[in-house]
Amino acid sequence: MPTRKEAEQLSIDEIHDLFSQLEELKEKNKRSELTQKALFEISELAGSVSELSRLYPAIHHIVGEFMNAENFYVAYLNHDEHTVDFVYLIDQYDEPIVKELSSEEISKGITAYILNSGEHLFLTKENTQQILQDKGISLLGQLPVDLIGVPLKRGNNVIGAMVVQSYDDAVRYSQDDLEILLFVSQHIVNTVDRVKSRELTEQTIRERTKQLRTINEELQDEILERQKIESLQQALFDISELAASVEGDMCQFYKYLHDILARLLSAPNCYIATLDEKNSMLEFPYYSDEINTNIQSRPMGQGLTEYVLRTGRAELIDTSKVNQLCLEGELDQHTADNMLRQANSWLGSPLIVDGEISGVIAVQTYGENATYTLKDLELLRFVSHHIATAMERKRSSEAIQRYNIQLSEKVRERTDELHKTNLYLKKQIEERKEMELKLIHDAHHDSLTGLPNRVMFNSRLELAIASKKRYVDHNYSVLFIDLDRFKLINDTLGHHAGDQFLIEVANRIAKCIRAHDLLARLGGDEFVILLDSFDAFGDVEEVASRVINSIAAPFILDGKEMYSGASIGIANIETGYQSADELIRDADAAMYQAKALGRGRYVTFDKSMREKLLEELELENEFRRTLKSSKFECYLQPALGMDSRDVLYQECFIRWEHPKLGKIKREQFWQVAEHSGLTIEIDNYMLEQACNILANWQTMDGPEKDYRVAINLSINHLMQSKLVSQLIEYISGANIDPSKLVFEFDETDLNRRSQFMLPAIRKLKRAGVTLVLDNFGSGLASLSYLYSYPFDYVKVDHRFVKSIPRSQRNLKLIQSVLVISEHLNFKLIAEGIETEEQYQALTAIGCELGQGNYLQRSQKLEESPGLQSLTA
The missing domain is CATH 3.30.450.40 (GAF domain)
Structure with missing residues (x-):
């Protein structure tokens, strides 16, 4: 039996072993962080560097941060010339030597071996001679102490090599250095390819710009010549007018x-x-x-x-x-x-x-x-x-004139009395003509903007249709313009601001067309343009683009900056049209198609659009009836702890079953809501459902009493601080604890107006609402959301989860976000877990929260415990 002193000695040994393990784990974590940092910096290079000459020094710097890389080079295999190109070389001994070597000499060296075999090399002071002899490699230049060379591959093809080497006995490389360099090398290839692509694109743009500049100079010369001809024609006209004038000596x-x-x-x-x-x-x-x-x-x-x-x-x-x-x-x-x-x-x-x-x-x-x-x-x-x-x-x-003056002197005496008699009558006639002209003007012009109205536009359009039948080569086109968010401006800022907005829109559109084109306002936020006698239909698209860009610029209304947009439908006048109403109808159909494709664009009419528009109008009408009668089906699906299956919160969402089309997909559901202008109404409907659920749970004694409810909120509620304040006031009026509410915002929607969302999101955060970034990775997957926005949870898009464990790349992306979450104080939720394999892969990388049918399927609201009364 060991003595007491031996027992104490044994405990100290165990402690030393424990410290050794901790030190080893600490070193491993440190290298992992360095690797993640290197990968992040390499990824950033693809977006910040546009020239290869700047890329390779940046890569050298990144490699040097996780290992000693004082001597570093990158070489590529030139397949066409069967040579090796040293695109980047920093070496204290070999740099001048490599520049003097012939292609035949280089083909026997270390670099050529890596390029030809596709294998890495790890040479140390102890094994260099043996490896060089075994593999038949000739050493060119100074003998290194240690050397690591890894192939650069695009798929399965070796395209280059990256080599670090040390000439100092104090600087030695390890197996960990080799593994990190192998891992990083493939990310470097992707970055190089992207920078090469950008460099090629910019070169193409420069060449195209040069061509356009030449064309522009030729056009300027032609314009100058035409201006001279026009000046001559104007001079001849002025001379003719001058001769016809009876005024002046x-x-x-x-x-x-x-x-x-x-x-x-x-x-x-x-x-x-x-x-x-x-x-x-x-x-x-x-x-x-x-x-x-x-x-x-x-x-x-x-x-x-x-x-x-x-x-x-x-x-x-x-x-x-x-x-x-x-x-x-x-x-x-x-x-x-x-x-x-x-x-x-x-x-x-x-x-x-x-x-x-x-x-x-x-x-x-x-x-x-x-x-x-x-x-x-x-x-x-x-x-x-x-x-x-x-x-x-x-x-x-x-x-x-002299003769007439003499004659008029004789006549004047005889006509003075008649002139006085007719003077009053003439005044009355002039006043009546002015009134008639004003009535005619008012009957054919919009009272707010002063533009031609529907009556005048239809009249001109009928003339254009008749002209097209007679002169087939003449080109005419109708542009139907619909504005975005006009109703929102009217409702939030008032009708005066809405009128200011329409007047400014009319002025902007007028600057985008020619003097002989016709711009009219049909009513509300609808404008139409008749383009007259253009050369090619590409000119019509150019006018449409100018109008869209003009309306997209910010508006200052009542001291507030507002944004709008325009969707344009184009209908070209063909000989088959019989009336103006047919053309306006088809341009209107094309405009609705443009709105359906995402607004802020133009679409040219074809016959299939009319049928599709009728179907969409029927779908929209049915949607409005369903919302008005609150006949949507509500579902609950929890976000859970992966191991404990504890409920994090219950996500409340709605589904719509059309009487003829059956269940409507989620994407089409929200598309109809946006086109109907009902996204805010849907948000209010969902908020009312969530507050009713929470109020019901508060009366219960089970675990539901502590549950939170999540709803998806559109970004339209974040566009103005007034709407955010209304949300907070509604929650307060419903006597609901804000911490029990969870608002989820779609990453793709945030991308559209991300610069305007942050103040609103922070306001909700201060109010106590829990915030979730939904579908992370479905759009640009910008890391700025994770750093700048105060989200409590981030949901990884279900498409990433669906691809694992088959896609190790997506699994590593999720793992990377998990690492970031530890530093930025948010938690990661894996969305769409459907299989045991997905569950096991996610738990293996440390993912603690998830949602999906594998964990727990969604339930209708009436089937959830304690909520039957809400649907009665």
């Missing part, structure tokens, strides 16, 4: 002509010269010059004007031509000297009417930097014909 007429000409070419100095009746004197009815402010009539001579009169041609004369004309005797020396001294550039064109030259119009510049071109000459020659005609018409008009 000839001096003002000539000044306007100068202004019009200055829009086409540089004309700081301009004059008009005409011949007298004997064709012996030059007269200047208009003269504007920055040097010579005045000029007198003069006899015909050898000037520039006379040269144009003699030749009968438009002429460009500058310093390079004046000497030649002077030598030929066409110009006098005085004129030539003046042009050379002032560096003149002169354009002159004859004014010809009915084949006879009546004068000259000329423009000129001073200085070497301002010269005319042959293009300017051609332009002046073309315009001068119109100017000559306009001058002749103006002179004739003035003559007629």
Whole structure:
């Protein structure tokens, strides 16, 4: 029998063993945390790094955090050229050596062995020579103390190798280092592939941008040319209008002509010269010059004007031509000297009417930097014909005007009395016309926005349909626009804010269409556009995209920022349409299809949509009747402890059995609710059911007295603080302990407006409500929800649970979230447990909470203990 001292000694040994085990466990946990951190950082690299040149140093840094990786390189096998590419190499000895090695030498080394065999290498100071000899590997460069090389694989194909090595006896590698590096290597391949894909995508975008820039420059040139043509056409129109005008004298007429000409070419100095009746004197009815402010009539001579009169041609004369004309005797020396001294550039064109030259119009510049071109000459020659005609018409008009003035003087005396008599009658007629015009305007326009109304739009649409039948090549299209959340804005901010919203929407849409297109308001939040004479149907889609983006921008209503959206249905006018109502009906059907696909988009009509719309309307009507009569079936299914089967809370949900279609799927149920605008009503219905259940349980003495009830809540209740406050007030008014209520929010819904949800969720948390993030992983699975939002529980999406234990990857994802939950103070619930294998796999990784038919099937409300009275 051992002595007392021996017994004490034995206890101390056991304690030492226990400490050793604890130290070993601590070291293992530390390496596990480092591995998880490395995987997380590698995953983050895929989203934060867009170039491979930045990726490999980042990977080197991550590897160096869990092991000594001072000497590190990554190499890839180039299958086309049968070479090895060292894409990243940091080595204190081998870096300059590798750059000088030939392809044949590299093919015998360690890297080539890993690439060809697909096996890893773990060389130590003690086994290096033996392994190199056994595997027939030639060592290139400095002999390392330790070396670990792992293959990089895409599926079963080896694409590269990653190697760390140490030249220091103090730095040795272990089997754990090898296992971690093997584990991390596959995640690195995925990250490299994603960065390569992003880099390729960005390169494609840059090339496409360059192409678009070139196209844009060509379009700008074409636009500039068209603008010049339009300017010329406008100038000719203005000249014609000027000649037809009876107002203003000839001096003002000539000044306007100068202004019009200055829009086409540089004309700081301009004059008009005409011949007298004997064709012996030059007269200047208009003269504007920055040097010579005045000029007198003069006899015909050898000037520039006379040269144009003699030749009968438009002429460009500058310093390079004046000497030649002077030598030929066409110009006098005085004129030539003046042009050379002032560096003149002169354009002159004859004014010809009915084949006879009546004068000259000329423009000129001073200085070497301002010269005319042959293009300017051609332009002046073309315009001068119109100017000559306009001058002749103006002179004739003035003559007629003078005659009319004389005649009117004689008539005025005789008509004064009649004028006074008719003055009152005219005033009455004008007032009546104004009233009639106002009535006509009001009958055809919307009183709020000032846009055309349904009557005017239908009239224009009927004309477009008739035009399409006559001119088949003309394109017309109708866009039916429906706004999101208009009713919510009206109900929460009032009708005044709703009117402001509609006016702003009308202004935004008007900026998205052309001047000759027609925008109308049919009523409520429905707008329609008639696009007239477009080139291709892609133009219609472009207009629809502009409208959607414009409406998606925030609105400031009564000092509050609100958001809306637009769903657009497009119906292209074809020859088969007979009436405007048919087109509007089909555009409306396409709009409903756009809303069904998720709103904020456009859909072009086809015939199948009308049939589908009729079915959806019937389904929506039946949904409303069922909600009004509270005929939905309520179910309860608990979330339980995996081992103890203790009830965490009872989830309350509803199902709908259609009289013809049978049981409606959950996704279709909520889709109908959203399209009907009844999501908040459904939430209120569910909250009422939950409060009734809790109130009933409070009167019982069984375990139900401590149960909590969970309901799924839509994000529409979180869009405004007012709705959140109403939730809290309802709970308080129902005399229900808020801690007994559990609100579940779908991750996919949160993704749409996550930046606006956090204040509302925190408000519910402060009120004492238990919060659950439902279907985690079904959407973007953003970790920001876990870090930023105060969720008490996180439900892993049932699709992840369904795939285990077959999918070890999903199992490891759940395990990773479990690790995170320990640090962020939330608990994980595995949803949708259906089999023994799923249950065993989840319990093996430490999952404590679950929900599903394997643990306990859902029950109808009337079948649950103590709740029969609620459904009576």
